[in-house]
Amino acid sequence: MTGQQADDVVTAAFLVIGDEILSGRTKDKNIGFVADYMTSIGIDLKEARIVPDETDEIVNAINALRAKYTYVFTSGGIGPTHDDITAESIAKAFGVPLNLDPRAVALLESHYAPGQFTPARQRMARIPEGAELIENKVSKAPGFKIGNVHVMAGVPSIMQAMMDAIAPTLTTGKKMMSETVSADMPESRIAERLSAIQDAHPQTLIGSYPKASEGKFTTQIVIRSRDEDVLLAATKDVAQAVAELSG
Known part of the structure; x- marks a missing residue:
C-alpha cells in the first residue's frame, strides 16, 4: 500500500554504495x-548508480540525484564498521550535523543484551539532524x-524490509501497463513499422527484444503505456504489423 497518487509522473533514482560491489566481491541484488518494486507501485526508476565508499563521491551523487528526481533511494554503508560512511556523507550533502539519535539509541539498546551495545554498534545510531527514522x-x-x-541497508533482506516500511509514505504515479506481442521474425524486419507505430502513439513506449534459438530469430515486442485505451490501440497496430509482415 502506498501514499497518495500524483497526476504527474513520479521519478526515482537508486544509489548503491560500496567498494565491495565495484570490486565484485559482493554481487548486487x-x-x-528496486526496479520491480518501483514499477509495481507506479514510480519510474530513471537512474541507478554505483559509487565507492568515498565521501566526495557519495556527496556529489546524492546532491545531483536529489535535485533531479522525486525520490532517491540508497543502499549500503550504514553498518557498524569504520568504512560505513554513508550516514556522515549524507549529513555532509545536506549540510547538517551527524549525531547519536536518541530514538535510534533506544531502539538498539533494547535490542542488544546488556553490555553488547558497543561503540562500534553505536555508530548505527548516528543519524543526520532532522532526519526521520526508517x-x-x-x-x-x-x-x-x-x-x-x-x-x-545494503543487506537485501533488510533493504527490502525497509522498502516495505517506507512504501506507504511515498507519492506514486499512475502505474505503467504493458502488453506483449510475439513476432516470428528477426527484429530488423519489423523495426521500421515499430518506429512508425511509436510515432503514431506518443504516449507509449515500445521495446523489441530479439531471441535466437537453433538458428531461428524471433522477437518479443513489449508495448507500455499508462493509458489503457492508448495501450490497446498501439498493441492492435503492432499485432497487425506482425501479421502483415508474417504473411
Missing part, C-alpha cells in the same frame, strides 16, 4: 528488486529519510 524489522538498526533521500 538490490537494483533489480523502521528495520529484521535487525532493528534503522535507516533514515532526509529531504527526498531514503537511506537503507
